[in-house]
């Protein structure tokens with residue numbers, strides 16, 4: 001038996017009802033997500049970290065591995081443009097990707113150099129006229145001396161701490177290097193997201209706890225939470241601006 005063909009108005013009404021339903025459901029989901037920004041970004045943060053082989057261990061700057069979130073790299077670009085440091089002092093070179101990123105930004109800005117320290121000598125690090133590599137522990141008196149003697153009076157300095165992520169190590173780096181940062185420039189403590197902020201809840205006291213202790217002891221720095229504007233950052237509470 002042949003079914004009667006539906007008239008044109010029937011299909012139009014069905015299409016309009018489906019579209020309206022879709023818009024309503026989409027709007028409801030959007031409203032739900034917007035009402036819970038922390039849950040949404042934390043969930044994505046955990047997903048991003050759990051998929052490290054595809055994400056933070058699979059991120060490159062000009063072909064060199066860089067263990068940073070691209071959103072944080074963009075924030076670094078904005079900070080470098082706004083604050084124009086003469087020198088970035090970095091603890092934790094790894095394969096040189098972040099040092100090369102800073103050097104590339106300095107190429108675009110027409111000024112600046114990078115001093116980067118690591119306890120391990122990774123082969124194949126990028127060679128660049130703006131990058132100087134130092135080998136040794138960031139908390140050894142010898143490295144602290146070598147860093148200081150490379151800075152010239154009047155230079156604007158930014159410091160990035162991205163080496164050993166235990167609380168005590170970071171606190172010692174803060175003791176050794178925070179005073180190098182010039183007023184108006186930034187001290188970035190990396191990977192404050194460890195120890196449940198929101199990833200690796202069993203890590204133990206790490207960079208976040210070091211920052212909290214550091215900020216209790218000093219009023220020279222303030223956490224610039226505006227730098228967390230993209231939601232996902234490896235450095236919550238870690239973009240410290242020297243204010244005095």
Ligand SMILES: C[S@@+](CC[C@H](N)C(=O)[O-])C[C@H]1O[C@@H](n2cnc3c(N)ncnc32)[C@H](O)[C@@H]1O
Pocket residue numbers: 065066067068091092093094095096097098117118119120136137138139162163164
């Ligand atoms: C997270 S990786 C650095 C990533 C790099 N900044 C990037 O963004 O690609 C940490 C590095 O810190 C180094 N490191 C660990 N303990 C250190 C110490 N006591 N002094 C200096 N570097 C250290 C490790 O060898 C490793 O290369």
